[in-house]
Amino acid sequence: MPLSLLIAIILIIGVVGYVLGRRRAMASAGGDSRGLHSLPVYYGSNVLLSVLVPAFAFIIIALIVIPLYIDTHVSAMITEADIGEGSSLGLVMAEVRRVAEGLDNAVAMGAISDEMARNAGANASDMAQRLRDAGQVITGEVTGNILAAAQEYRATSKILHVGMIVMALVIALGGFAFGYRRTEKDFRARNVVERVILAILIAAASVAILTTIGIILSLIFNTIEFFRIYPFTEFFFGLNWSPSFSGRGGSSELGFVPLLWGTLYISFIALSVAVPIGLFAAVYLSEYASPRVRSVAKPALEVLAGIPTIVYGLFALLTIGPMLTTVFGRDGLGWMGGASSVMTAGLVMGIMLIPFVSSLSDDIINAVPQAMRDGSLGLGATKSETIKQVILPAALPGIVGAILLAASRAIGETMIVVMGAGAAARLSLNPFEAMTTVTAKIVSQLTGDSDFSSPEALVAFALGMSLFVITLGMNILALHIVQKYREQYD
Amino acid sequence: MYDTPKSGVDVDAREVKISARGVQVFYGDTHAIKDVDVEIQDKMVTAFIGPSGCGKSTFLRCLNRMNDTIDICRVEGNINLDGENIYDAKVDPVQLRAKVGMVFQKPNPFPKSIYDNIAYGPRIHGLAKNKADLDEIVEKSLRRGAIWDEVKDRLHAPGTGLSGGQQQRLCIARAVATEPEVLLMDEPCSALDPIATAQVEELIDELRGNYSVVIVTHSMQQAARVSQKTAFFHLGNLVEFGETGQIFTNPEDPRTESYITGRIG
Numbered sequence: 113m114p115l116s117l118l119i120a121i122i123l124i125i126g127v128v129g130y131v132l133g134r135r136r137a138m139a140s141a142g143g144d145s146r147g148l149h150s151l152p153v154y155y156g157s158n159v160l161l162s163v164l165v166p167a168f169a170f171i172i173i174a175l176i177v178i179p180l181y182i183d184t185h186v187s188a189m190i191t192e193a194d195i196g197e198g199s200s201l202g203l204v205m206a207e208v209r210r211v212a213e214g215l216d217n218a219v220a221m222g223a224i225s226d227e228m229a230r231n232a233g234a235n236a237s238d239m240a241q242r243l244r245d246a247g248q249v250i251t252g253e254v255t256g257n258i259l260a261a262a263q264e265y266r267a268t269s270k271i272l273h274v275g276m277i278v279m280a281l282v283i284a285l286g287g288f289a290f291g292y293r294r295t296e297k298d299f300r301a302r303n304v305v306e307r308v309i310l311a312i313l314i315a316a317a318s319v320a321i322l323t324t325i326g327i328i329l330s331l332i333f334n335t336i337e338f339f340r341i342y343p344f345t346e347f348f349f350g351l352n353w354s355p356s357f358s359g360r361g362g363s364s365e366l367g368f369v370p371l372l373w374g375t376l377y378i379s380f381i382a383l384s385v386a387v388p389i390g391l392f393a394a395v396y397l398s399e400y401a402s403p404r405v406r407s408v409a410k411p412a413l414e415v416l417a418g419i420p421t422i423v424y425g426l427f428a429l430l431t432i433g434p435m436l437t438t439v440f441g442r443d444g445l446g447w448m449g450g451a452s453s454v455m456t457a458g459l460v461m462g463i464m465l466i467p468f469v470s471s472l473s474d475d476i477i478n479a480v481p482q483a484m485r486d487g488s489l490g491l492g493a494t495k496s497e498t499i500k501q502v503i504l505p506a507a508l509p510g511i512v513g514a515i516l517l518a519a520s521r522a523i524g525e526t527m528i529v530v531m532g533a534g535a536a537a538r539l540s541l542n543p544f545e546a547m548t549t550v551t552a553k554i555v556s557q558l559t560g561d562s563d564f565s566s567p568e569a570l571v572a573f574a575l576g577m578s579l580f581v582i583t584l585g586m587n588i589l590a591l592h593i594v595q596k597y598r599e600q601y602d
Numbered sequence: 603m604y605d606t607p608k609s610g611v612d613v614d615a616r617e618v619k620i621s622a623r624g625v626q627v628f629y630g631d632t633h634a635i636k637d638v639d640v641e642i643q644d645k646m647v648t649a650f651i652g653p654s655g656c657g658k659s660t661f662l663r664c665l666n667r668m669n670d671t672i673d674i675c676r677v678e679g680n681i682n683l684d685g686e687n688i689y690d691a692k693v694d695p696v697q698l699r700a701k702v703g704m705v706f707q708k709p710n711p712f713p714k715s716i717y718d719n720i721a722y723g724p725r726i727h728g729l730a731k732n733k734a735d736l737d738e739i740v741e742k743s744l745r746r747g748a749i750w751d752e753v754k755d756r757l758h759a760p761g762t763g764l765s766g767g768q769q770q771r772l773c774i775a776r777a778v779a780t781e782p783e784v785l786l787m788d789e790p791c792s793a794l795d796p797i798a799t800a801q802v803e804e805l806i807d808e809l810r811g812n813y814s815v816v817i818v819t820h821s822m823q824q825a826a827r828v829s830q831k832t833a834f835f836h837l838g839n840l841v842e843f844g845e846t847g848q849i850f851t852n853p854e855d856p857r858t859e860s861y862i863t864g865r866i867g
Binding site for chain 2: 402481483484485486487488489490491492493494497501502505506
């Protein structure tokens with residue numbers, strides 16, 4: 113039975129429970145809903161939730177636990193001999209799963225019978241050939257042991273799957289009986305239902321937090337792994353970034369400084385574009401624009417924020433880069449080697465950040481009470497004096513927060529850098545030279561061919577961790593500033 | 603039941619500071635002020651009273667062209683300050699507002715220090731030649747605002763940290779610092795407790811010595827206590843305008859009588 117059918121059956125049980133629960137509650141109060149503790153709808157919902165929550169919780173847990181159990185159970189069958197040179201248990205297990213899946217598909221297609229698939233004495237190479245003939249992807253060599261493991265894998269997973277379905281249905285029916293029997297007119301159904309809803313809300317909130325923790329943990333473990341094989345000081349203070357991709361390692365220099373420098377330099381240029389333009393746009397929109405202009409211009413500006421960064425990357429590569437080259441390149445001032453440069457990426461990234469700065473600042477400037485403007489205008493200040501001396505200082509904390517958020521975006525940006533700034537890690541002050549950033553290097557280190565346990569690949573996690581700490585720090589600082597000064601007026 | 607006007611001022615002998623003739627105000631299609639004629643005399647407190655929405659605040663805001671900041675607002679008629687029409691095309695509303703200061707209903711100190719709040723106007727208008735000059739203006743204004751003794755030790759603390767009554771007196775001192783000729787007050791005590799109200803009222807009475815003060819108030823007792831002349835507005839019309847004692851003891855119009863005795867409002 114497929115999972116979707118199981119879920120549908122449980123839902124049907126739940127809906128039936130809702131109707132019956134509601135009816136039973138009404139009956140227990142003699143048909144008058146005022147005799148009930150809660151509204152009739154809560155009695156129905158109580159039965160519905162008693163069916164759905166435990167059953168679905170069980171299914172979720174089962175779906176996580178069953179594959180884990182099967183893996184450990186089956187991998188015990190794999191011997192040292194099955195794991196060839198340069199291979200690992202993980203690879204062999206992947207092969208086992210592939211064969212098991214191939215058997216399933218072949219049976220489903222009718223290429224082999226179910227008995228044949230389960231036959232413990234089957235010849236491994238013969239079976240592999242049959243599977244290949246049936247169009248199944250079998251990559252490695254199938255030994256007898258692997259075939260046996262695959263057959264065991266199939267058998268266990270089938271038993272457990274059926275067991276899970278039966279168990280889930282039993283739990284759903286049990287929940288139904290439990291909820292239905294509790295239903296009578298003095299049962300505090302509303303309180304129970306609201307408590308369950310609260311629990312669901314809490315669970316939803318914790319998913320986001322748990323995911324963050326999971327991300328940090330996965331970064332931390334790999335980062336620790338990296339620092340075990342690569343010295344801490346050389347990473348943080350090394351001035352050279354030249355990973356060797358030969359796979360033998362040893363000759364790689366993995367210095368963080370040139371990448372950090374590239375990141376900060378590009379972000380700096382991006383912010384020097386975005387902050388003035390964004391702020392001026394915000395002042396215009398909030399103080400000078402008529403409501404009609406504002407209602408058109410603000411969404412138009414925010415459209416910029418919706419453009420995928422890869423499109424900005426194309427813009428950098430095809431438009432801004434060549435434009436800068438004609439002025440600063442070999443035919444012009446001669447400062448620029450190719451179209452890729454810090455300036456190219458910085459300018460485009462700045463354009464991308466304008467709506468972040470302008471939209472947030474606009475909201476913040478609008479939040480400054482009208483009384484401040486009236487007070488200043490009433491003293492004979494002009495509009496521009498009012499903006500410069502009263503509105504902007506009052507909005508400053510929020511604006512700083514907005515700028516810091518934009519800065520975190522700039523630091524984390526990848527695509528524009530890959531396409532606009534080049535890939536060479538370099539410590540240079542010339543903004544027309546190609547440089548690269550931490551994020552771009554994370555991509556190139558992990559998408560390369562290098563072994564996952566080599567320092568060249570693991571360094572990506574150390575880079576990611578450093579970046580995470582930097583942007584986290586900036587976000588905390590931004591939140592702190594915004595919060596600390598939020599209620600200064602009023 | 604009402605206090606008599608302070609110390610028997612001779613109301614008619616004073617020169618006219620602001621004279622309004624046939625003033626009409628529209629908010630979009632709404633006719634908010636209908637044909638109002640008022641003469642406001644120098645060195646005297648004039649009170650505008652009337653029920654909510656009667657247009658008294660709107661009219662007050664016409665006197666220093668604060669209504670210009672509202673897009674849909676349109677003003678017709680003549681308002682003369684010292685014989686010069688303030689709605690004339692060659693009058694700069696910014697200059698006008700320096701001459702006609704305003705204090706608002708809710709205290710609105712800027713999120714700056716007490717000193718900077720007061721120094722804001724003088725700095726903008728270039729009233730001080732140097733730091734010592736500015737210090738002097740700040741001190742003088744705070745003294746006029748009757749708040750100097752309370753804040754002299756913390757001039758550089760934020761103005762928003764003061765209590766409500768102190769904030770309002772700070773705002774009055776701020777308005778006084780630009781040396782206006784007329785001071786408009788839009789319900790200056792409505793957000794204050796009785797003690798702070800009493801302090802502000804006392805201050806208004808002192809300010810009368812130097813300025814022409816126009817105050818909008820919901821409290822008839824307050825109008826009776828601080829003003830020499832009172833104007834009663836109702837539904838956008840100026841119903842009655844005259845000496846405060848006259849208005850409160852012997853009103854001519856039946857609507858005025860109904861309002862001050864609490865039958866309409």
